[in-house]
Amino acid sequence: MASLMEELLLTMDGETEQYEKLISLNDEKKDSIIYKKLDVLEAITVQEQAIADALLELEKKRQGLMQSIAAVMGYENDQITVSWMIDNLAGQPVEQKKLITARGKLREAADNAQILNFQTQNLLRQAIEMVEFDITLLKSVKQAPQTSNYGKNAETTGDLLGNRGFDAKQ
Known part of the structure:
Protein backbone atom coordinates (compact mmCIF):
# COMPACT_ATOMS: atom_id res chain seq x y z
CA MET A 1 0.00 0.00 0.00
CA ALA A 2 2.92 2.35 0.64
CA SER A 3 3.88 2.29 -3.03
CA LEU A 4 0.27 3.01 -4.05
CA MET A 5 0.19 5.95 -1.63
CA GLU A 6 3.47 7.33 -2.98
CA GLU A 7 2.19 7.00 -6.54
CA LEU A 8 -1.03 8.77 -5.55
CA LEU A 9 0.93 11.64 -4.01
CA LEU A 10 3.13 11.90 -7.13
CA THR A 11 0.04 11.94 -9.33
CA MET A 12 -1.53 14.71 -7.27
CA ASP A 13 1.73 16.68 -7.43
CA GLY A 14 1.68 16.21 -11.22
CA GLU A 15 -1.85 17.59 -11.37
CA THR A 16 -0.77 20.59 -9.30
CA GLU A 17 2.14 21.22 -11.71
CA GLN A 18 -0.21 21.11 -14.69
CA TYR A 19 -2.55 23.65 -13.08
CA GLU A 20 0.45 25.87 -12.34
CA LYS A 21 1.40 25.67 -16.03
CA LEU A 22 -2.09 26.87 -16.93
CA ILE A 23 -1.75 29.72 -14.46
CA SER A 24 1.63 30.74 -15.89
CA LEU A 25 0.14 30.94 -19.41
CA ASN A 26 -2.61 33.29 -18.25
CA ASP A 27 -0.66 36.60 -18.36
CA GLU A 28 0.51 35.91 -21.89
CA LYS A 29 -3.04 34.95 -22.84
CA LYS A 30 -4.47 38.20 -21.43
CA ASP A 31 -1.89 40.25 -23.34
CA SER A 32 -2.68 38.43 -26.57
CA ILE A 33 -6.38 39.19 -26.12
CA ILE A 34 -5.85 42.82 -25.20
CA TYR A 35 -3.39 43.52 -28.01
CA LYS A 36 -5.26 41.31 -30.53
CA LYS A 37 -2.35 38.93 -31.17
CA LEU A 38 -4.40 36.08 -32.59
CA ASP A 39 -1.40 33.96 -33.57
CA VAL A 40 -0.10 34.04 -29.98
CA LEU A 41 -3.58 33.28 -28.65
CA GLU A 42 -3.86 30.29 -30.97
CA ALA A 43 -0.48 28.93 -29.79
CA ILE A 44 -1.52 29.37 -26.16
CA THR A 45 -4.79 27.56 -26.83
CA VAL A 46 -2.86 24.60 -28.26
CA GLN A 47 -0.66 24.53 -25.15
CA GLU A 48 -3.71 24.74 -22.89
CA GLN A 49 -5.34 21.84 -24.71
CA ALA A 50 -2.22 19.71 -24.19
CA ILE A 51 -2.25 20.59 -20.48
CA ALA A 52 -5.96 19.77 -20.24
CA ASP A 53 -5.30 16.38 -21.85
CA ALA A 54 -2.50 15.71 -19.36
CA LEU A 55 -4.78 16.73 -16.48
CA LEU A 56 -7.47 14.33 -17.67
CA GLU A 57 -4.98 11.46 -17.80
CA LEU A 58 -3.65 12.30 -14.33
CA GLU A 59 -7.18 12.47 -12.94
CA LYS A 60 -8.00 9.04 -14.35
CA LYS A 61 -4.78 7.68 -12.87
CA ARG A 62 -5.59 9.25 -9.49
CA GLN A 63 -9.07 7.72 -9.48
CA GLY A 64 -7.64 4.29 -10.28
CA LEU A 65 -5.03 4.58 -7.56
CA MET A 66 -7.62 5.61 -4.99
CA GLN A 67 -9.78 2.63 -5.88
CA SER A 68 -6.76 0.33 -5.59
CA ILE A 69 -5.89 1.75 -2.18
CA ALA A 70 -9.51 1.36 -1.07
CA ALA A 71 -9.49 -2.27 -2.21
CA VAL A 72 -6.29 -2.90 -0.23
CA MET A 73 -7.99 -1.33 2.80
CA GLY A 74 -10.99 -3.63 2.29
CA TYR A 75 -13.45 -1.17 0.72
CA GLU A 76 -15.24 -1.53 -2.61
CA ASN A 77 -16.72 1.82 -3.59
CA ASP A 78 -16.81 3.75 -6.85
CA GLN A 79 -17.30 7.09 -5.07
CA ILE A 80 -13.93 7.24 -3.34
CA THR A 81 -12.47 10.73 -2.84
CA VAL A 82 -9.27 12.11 -1.40
CA SER A 83 -11.24 13.38 1.60
CA TRP A 84 -12.53 9.84 2.16
CA MET A 85 -8.95 8.58 1.96
CA ILE A 86 -7.83 11.15 4.53
CA ASP A 87 -10.64 10.17 6.89
CA ASN A 88 -9.78 6.46 6.57
CA LEU A 89 -6.06 6.98 7.16
CA ALA A 90 -6.52 8.07 10.78
CA GLY A 91 -4.28 5.22 11.90
CA GLN A 92 -1.47 6.35 9.61
CA PRO A 93 -0.78 10.01 10.50
CA VAL A 94 2.31 10.40 8.27
CA GLU A 95 0.46 9.35 5.11
CA GLN A 96 -2.60 11.29 6.20
CA LYS A 97 -0.57 14.50 6.60
CA LYS A 98 1.10 14.05 3.20
CA LEU A 99 -2.29 13.52 1.59
CA ILE A 100 -3.74 16.59 3.33
CA THR A 101 -0.82 18.70 2.10
CA ALA A 102 -1.08 17.39 -1.47
CA ARG A 103 -4.85 17.95 -1.51
CA GLY A 104 -4.41 21.52 -0.23
CA LYS A 105 -1.86 22.37 -2.92
CA LEU A 106 -4.01 20.81 -5.63
CA ARG A 107 -7.15 22.63 -4.49
CA GLU A 108 -5.34 25.95 -4.32
CA ALA A 109 -3.88 25.56 -7.80
CA ALA A 110 -7.23 24.44 -9.26
CA ASP A 111 -9.07 27.31 -7.56
CA ASN A 112 -6.54 29.85 -8.86
CA ALA A 113 -6.82 28.44 -12.38
CA GLN A 114 -10.61 28.65 -12.16
CA ILE A 115 -10.50 32.29 -11.02
CA LEU A 116 -8.12 33.21 -13.84
CA ASN A 117 -10.33 31.36 -16.34
CA PHE A 118 -13.32 33.39 -15.18
CA GLN A 119 -11.36 36.64 -15.57
CA THR A 120 -10.20 35.62 -19.05
CA GLN A 121 -13.76 34.69 -19.99
CA ASN A 122 -14.91 38.18 -19.00
CA LEU A 123 -12.05 39.73 -20.96
CA LEU A 124 -13.01 37.73 -24.05
CA ARG A 125 -16.64 38.76 -23.65
CA GLN A 126 -15.59 42.42 -23.53
CA ALA A 127 -13.37 41.95 -26.58
CA ILE A 128 -16.30 40.47 -28.51
CA LYS A 169 -28.96 46.16 -31.61
CA GLN A 170 -27.80 46.62 -28.05
Missing part, protein backbone atom coordinates in the same frame (compact mmCIF):
# COMPACT_ATOMS: atom_id res chain seq x y z
CA GLU A 129 -18.50 43.39 -27.47
CA MET A 130 -15.86 45.80 -28.78
CA VAL A 131 -15.71 43.97 -32.11
CA GLU A 132 -19.52 44.11 -32.37
CA PHE A 133 -19.39 47.85 -31.57
CA ASP A 134 -16.75 48.39 -34.26
CA ILE A 135 -18.86 46.51 -36.81
CA THR A 136 -21.94 48.55 -35.93
CA LEU A 137 -19.91 51.75 -36.18
CA LEU A 138 -18.58 50.78 -39.61
CA LYS A 139 -22.08 49.98 -40.81
CA SER A 140 -23.36 53.34 -39.59
CA VAL A 141 -20.62 55.20 -41.47
CA LYS A 142 -21.95 53.74 -44.72
CA GLN A 143 -25.48 54.96 -43.99
CA ALA A 144 -26.37 58.11 -45.84
CA PRO A 145 -28.96 60.70 -44.84
CA GLN A 146 -32.51 60.62 -46.10
CA THR A 147 -33.13 62.14 -49.52
CA SER A 148 -35.34 65.13 -50.10
CA ASN A 149 -37.58 63.32 -52.52
CA TYR A 150 -41.26 64.07 -52.22
CA GLY A 151 -44.20 62.00 -53.38
CA LYS A 152 -47.58 63.06 -54.86
CA ASN A 153 -48.93 64.19 -51.47
CA ALA A 154 -45.94 66.47 -50.80
CA GLU A 155 -44.60 64.06 -48.17
CA THR A 156 -41.06 62.77 -48.08
CA THR A 157 -40.62 59.31 -49.54
CA GLY A 158 -38.06 58.26 -46.88
CA ASP A 159 -35.53 57.04 -49.42
CA LEU A 160 -31.90 56.79 -48.26
CA LEU A 161 -28.88 57.70 -50.31
CA GLY A 162 -27.02 54.60 -49.09
CA ASN A 163 -28.18 51.03 -49.40
CA ARG A 164 -27.63 49.91 -45.79
CA GLY A 165 -29.29 50.91 -42.55
CA PHE A 166 -27.95 51.28 -39.05
CA ASP A 167 -28.41 48.25 -36.82
CA ALA A 168 -29.02 49.57 -33.33
Whole structure:
Protein backbone atom coordinates (compact mmCIF):
# COMPACT_ATOMS: atom_id res chain seq x y z
CA MET A 1 0.00 0.00 0.00
CA ALA A 2 2.92 2.35 0.64
CA SER A 3 3.88 2.29 -3.03
CA LEU A 4 0.27 3.01 -4.05
CA MET A 5 0.19 5.95 -1.63
CA GLU A 6 3.47 7.33 -2.98
CA GLU A 7 2.19 7.00 -6.54
CA LEU A 8 -1.03 8.77 -5.55
CA LEU A 9 0.93 11.64 -4.01
CA LEU A 10 3.13 11.90 -7.13
CA THR A 11 0.04 11.94 -9.33
CA MET A 12 -1.53 14.71 -7.27
CA ASP A 13 1.73 16.68 -7.43
CA GLY A 14 1.68 16.21 -11.22
CA GLU A 15 -1.85 17.59 -11.37
CA THR A 16 -0.77 20.59 -9.30
CA GLU A 17 2.14 21.22 -11.71
CA GLN A 18 -0.21 21.11 -14.69
CA TYR A 19 -2.55 23.65 -13.08
CA GLU A 20 0.45 25.87 -12.34
CA LYS A 21 1.40 25.67 -16.03
CA LEU A 22 -2.09 26.87 -16.93
CA ILE A 23 -1.75 29.72 -14.46
CA SER A 24 1.63 30.74 -15.89
CA LEU A 25 0.14 30.94 -19.41
CA ASN A 26 -2.61 33.29 -18.25
CA ASP A 27 -0.66 36.60 -18.36
CA GLU A 28 0.51 35.91 -21.89
CA LYS A 29 -3.04 34.95 -22.84
CA LYS A 30 -4.47 38.20 -21.43
CA ASP A 31 -1.89 40.25 -23.34
CA SER A 32 -2.68 38.43 -26.57
CA ILE A 33 -6.38 39.19 -26.12
CA ILE A 34 -5.85 42.82 -25.20
CA TYR A 35 -3.39 43.52 -28.01
CA LYS A 36 -5.26 41.31 -30.53
CA LYS A 37 -2.35 38.93 -31.17
CA LEU A 38 -4.40 36.08 -32.59
CA ASP A 39 -1.40 33.96 -33.57
CA VAL A 40 -0.10 34.04 -29.98
CA LEU A 41 -3.58 33.28 -28.65
CA GLU A 42 -3.86 30.29 -30.97
CA ALA A 43 -0.48 28.93 -29.79
CA ILE A 44 -1.52 29.37 -26.16
CA THR A 45 -4.79 27.56 -26.83
CA VAL A 46 -2.86 24.60 -28.26
CA GLN A 47 -0.66 24.53 -25.15
CA GLU A 48 -3.71 24.74 -22.89
CA GLN A 49 -5.34 21.84 -24.71
CA ALA A 50 -2.22 19.71 -24.19
CA ILE A 51 -2.25 20.59 -20.48
CA ALA A 52 -5.96 19.77 -20.24
CA ASP A 53 -5.30 16.38 -21.85
CA ALA A 54 -2.50 15.71 -19.36
CA LEU A 55 -4.78 16.73 -16.48
CA LEU A 56 -7.47 14.33 -17.67
CA GLU A 57 -4.98 11.46 -17.80
CA LEU A 58 -3.65 12.30 -14.33
CA GLU A 59 -7.18 12.47 -12.94
CA LYS A 60 -8.00 9.04 -14.35
CA LYS A 61 -4.78 7.68 -12.87
CA ARG A 62 -5.59 9.25 -9.49
CA GLN A 63 -9.07 7.72 -9.48
CA GLY A 64 -7.64 4.29 -10.28
CA LEU A 65 -5.03 4.58 -7.56
CA MET A 66 -7.62 5.61 -4.99
CA GLN A 67 -9.78 2.63 -5.88
CA SER A 68 -6.76 0.33 -5.59
CA ILE A 69 -5.89 1.75 -2.18
CA ALA A 70 -9.51 1.36 -1.07
CA ALA A 71 -9.49 -2.27 -2.21
CA VAL A 72 -6.29 -2.90 -0.23
CA MET A 73 -7.99 -1.33 2.80
CA GLY A 74 -10.99 -3.63 2.29
CA TYR A 75 -13.45 -1.17 0.72
CA GLU A 76 -15.24 -1.53 -2.61
CA ASN A 77 -16.72 1.82 -3.59
CA ASP A 78 -16.81 3.75 -6.85
CA GLN A 79 -17.30 7.09 -5.07
CA ILE A 80 -13.93 7.24 -3.34
CA THR A 81 -12.47 10.73 -2.84
CA VAL A 82 -9.27 12.11 -1.40
CA SER A 83 -11.24 13.38 1.60
CA TRP A 84 -12.53 9.84 2.16
CA MET A 85 -8.95 8.58 1.96
CA ILE A 86 -7.83 11.15 4.53
CA ASP A 87 -10.64 10.17 6.89
CA ASN A 88 -9.78 6.46 6.57
CA LEU A 89 -6.06 6.98 7.16
CA ALA A 90 -6.52 8.07 10.78
CA GLY A 91 -4.28 5.22 11.90
CA GLN A 92 -1.47 6.35 9.61
CA PRO A 93 -0.78 10.01 10.50
CA VAL A 94 2.31 10.40 8.27
CA GLU A 95 0.46 9.35 5.11
CA GLN A 96 -2.60 11.29 6.20
CA LYS A 97 -0.57 14.50 6.60
CA LYS A 98 1.10 14.05 3.20
CA LEU A 99 -2.29 13.52 1.59
CA ILE A 100 -3.74 16.59 3.33
CA THR A 101 -0.82 18.70 2.10
CA ALA A 102 -1.08 17.39 -1.47
CA ARG A 103 -4.85 17.95 -1.51
CA GLY A 104 -4.41 21.52 -0.23
CA LYS A 105 -1.86 22.37 -2.92
CA LEU A 106 -4.01 20.81 -5.63
CA ARG A 107 -7.15 22.63 -4.49
CA GLU A 108 -5.34 25.95 -4.32
CA ALA A 109 -3.88 25.56 -7.80
CA ALA A 110 -7.23 24.44 -9.26
CA ASP A 111 -9.07 27.31 -7.56
CA ASN A 112 -6.54 29.85 -8.86
CA ALA A 113 -6.82 28.44 -12.38
CA GLN A 114 -10.61 28.65 -12.16
CA ILE A 115 -10.50 32.29 -11.02
CA LEU A 116 -8.12 33.21 -13.84
CA ASN A 117 -10.33 31.36 -16.34
CA PHE A 118 -13.32 33.39 -15.18
CA GLN A 119 -11.36 36.64 -15.57
CA THR A 120 -10.20 35.62 -19.05
CA GLN A 121 -13.76 34.69 -19.99
CA ASN A 122 -14.91 38.18 -19.00
CA LEU A 123 -12.05 39.73 -20.96
CA LEU A 124 -13.01 37.73 -24.05
CA ARG A 125 -16.64 38.76 -23.65
CA GLN A 126 -15.59 42.42 -23.53
CA ALA A 127 -13.37 41.95 -26.58
CA ILE A 128 -16.30 40.47 -28.51
CA GLU A 129 -18.50 43.39 -27.47
CA MET A 130 -15.86 45.80 -28.78
CA VAL A 131 -15.71 43.97 -32.11
CA GLU A 132 -19.52 44.11 -32.37
CA PHE A 133 -19.39 47.85 -31.57
CA ASP A 134 -16.75 48.39 -34.26
CA ILE A 135 -18.86 46.51 -36.81
CA THR A 136 -21.94 48.55 -35.93
CA LEU A 137 -19.91 51.75 -36.18
CA LEU A 138 -18.58 50.78 -39.61
CA LYS A 139 -22.08 49.98 -40.81
CA SER A 140 -23.36 53.34 -39.59
CA VAL A 141 -20.62 55.20 -41.47
CA LYS A 142 -21.95 53.74 -44.72
CA GLN A 143 -25.48 54.96 -43.99
CA ALA A 144 -26.37 58.11 -45.84
CA PRO A 145 -28.96 60.70 -44.84
CA GLN A 146 -32.51 60.62 -46.10
CA THR A 147 -33.13 62.14 -49.52
CA SER A 148 -35.34 65.13 -50.10
CA ASN A 149 -37.58 63.32 -52.52
CA TYR A 150 -41.26 64.07 -52.22
CA GLY A 151 -44.20 62.00 -53.38
CA LYS A 152 -47.58 63.06 -54.86
CA ASN A 153 -48.93 64.19 -51.47
CA ALA A 154 -45.94 66.47 -50.80
CA GLU A 155 -44.60 64.06 -48.17
CA THR A 156 -41.06 62.77 -48.08
CA THR A 157 -40.62 59.31 -49.54
CA GLY A 158 -38.06 58.26 -46.88
CA ASP A 159 -35.53 57.04 -49.42
CA LEU A 160 -31.90 56.79 -48.26
CA LEU A 161 -28.88 57.70 -50.31
CA GLY A 162 -27.02 54.60 -49.09
CA ASN A 163 -28.18 51.03 -49.40
CA ARG A 164 -27.63 49.91 -45.79
CA GLY A 165 -29.29 50.91 -42.55
CA PHE A 166 -27.95 51.28 -39.05
CA ASP A 167 -28.41 48.25 -36.82
CA ALA A 168 -29.02 49.57 -33.33
CA LYS A 169 -28.96 46.16 -31.61
CA GLN A 170 -27.80 46.62 -28.05
